[in-house]
Amino acid sequence: MHIKNYEEFIDLLKKEQKDKAVLYAMNLLEKEKLTIEELYQELLAPSLTEFKCDVDDLEVCIWKEHFRTSIIRTILESSYLYIIKRVENIKKIDKKIVVLTPPFEYHEIGAIMVAHYLLLEGFDASYIGANTPKEEILSAIRAYHPDYIAMSVTNPYSVVVTKQITDEIKRFFPDVKIILGGQAFDNKEATHSIQYDYLMHSLNDLIEFGKEVQK
Ligand code: B12
The missing domain is CATH 1.10.1240 (Methyltransferase, Methionine Synthase (B12-binding Domains); Chain A, domain 1)
Structure with a gap:
């Protein structure tokens, strides 16, 4: 330290x-x-x-x-x-990840850090913004064809809209894997009824995820 x-x-x-x-x-x-x-x-x-x-x-x-x-x-x-x-000097992981915060979620510092951590692990990661409207999220998936969508959620009130968005992603783009993270999910019960593939909290979780993807 x-x-x-x-x-x-x-x-x-x-x-x-x-x-x-x-x-x-x-x-x-x-x-x-x-x-x-x-x-x-x-x-x-x-x-x-x-x-x-x-x-x-x-x-x-x-x-x-x-x-x-x-x-x-x-x-x-x-x-x-x-x-x-x-x-420039690290081994790349050929997986695209779009990082965002859902509509009405203004806390973005965690999301930006996560996008940077993912780049440092070798992922092709892009932070597309905070307070991202549902239509923009679906449009980004159409445009970028990501392998993963990482949603950073801080405000507990954003959990409801996160559920609506993940439902639509799974309905229209079933191959896109969903990663959830952020303070709203520190309590795992908040993920109840949300469709997702990974719940992560920390840099270590992202490092482990990078290793798993490369296996
Ligand atoms: C800065 C801040 C704001 C700023 C955000 C500006 C911005 N551009 O981001 C502004 C002023 C907009 C704001 C607004 C509000 N805020 Co605020 N805010 C904060 C504050 C002080 C810091 C948040 C932060 O950036 N932390 C630093 C980052 C790095 O930490 P992090 O987000 O947790 O991210 C880390 C991990 O969680 C993780 N992570 C995050 N996302 C993801 C995603 C994945 C995939 C993974 C793997 C990991 C991961 O990695 C990060 C790195 O370690 C916190 C205090 C706190 N304790 O956090 C309150 C806090 C989050 N805010 C709070 C509240 C209540 C609000 C408001 C409702 C206030 C109001 N009445 O208007 C609004 C809501 C706005 C909205 N609709 O989103 C509460 C939430 C309490 C709760 N649980 O209900 C907090 C905790 C303050 C408090 N103690 O009351 N806020």
Whole structure:
């Protein structure tokens, strides 16, 4: 664990110094002090999941959360350069995966990370967006012919619409395998009555999945 890096990074986030926070994270990758996975798992993800607002005004807190999310998103986009470089030298897995969040699901940081993790495992993965309307999802399947659809679901209210979408995917595209993940499924009962092929939670699950697919 890189606790010192986490503390230094969080300090920049608390001060809302976007430029310094982005440079700090990029420097860790450039100098190879952290891998992309370590940066995401040990700094970026906890900086959001453990976010606590230290002011009393709820409105100010919401803006603080939005601003922090925007910093993390900028770091994720900037990390893509390092992903491209690493992917050049790894064995590719000839499987296409479309990653998305369903309609009305705005939490997208987890989905973007998952798309990046899948690229680093060698998959042909594309993140197509958050809050993706049902028709767009079906259209993406028609256009890209993916082997898998990975749906990231955070808000428990999104589970109902996830069921509707997975039903349609299974009806019109029975060969496309469905991967579910995200905080809404931390409780496995939430998957009750949803048609899916894989339920995954972590980077380790994705690594195991990569190995299984290549067998
Ligand atoms: C940032 C944030 C937002 C932002 C999101 C911005 C964006 N562009 O993504 C905004 C402001 C939009 C937002 C809105 C809301 N939010 Co919010 N949000 C958060 C916050 C602070 C961080 C989420 C995050 O990005 N975490 C970091 C990522 C990396 O973690 P992750 O998503 O869990 O993903 C990891 C794993 O779950 C996994 N994973 C995720 N998807 C998948 C998929 C697969 C296939 C696999 C293998 C793995 C996997 O891998 C990731 C990497 O480790 C959380 C707090 C928390 N505890 O998470 C609340 C939180 C999720 N939000 C919450 C709520 C209630 C809301 C709102 C309803 C608030 C409101 N009243 O408006 C709305 C709902 C919006 C909607 N319709 O979706 C609650 C949910 C509680 C619950 N269980 O009911 C939380 C937990 C806050 C809280 N403690 O109350 N939110």
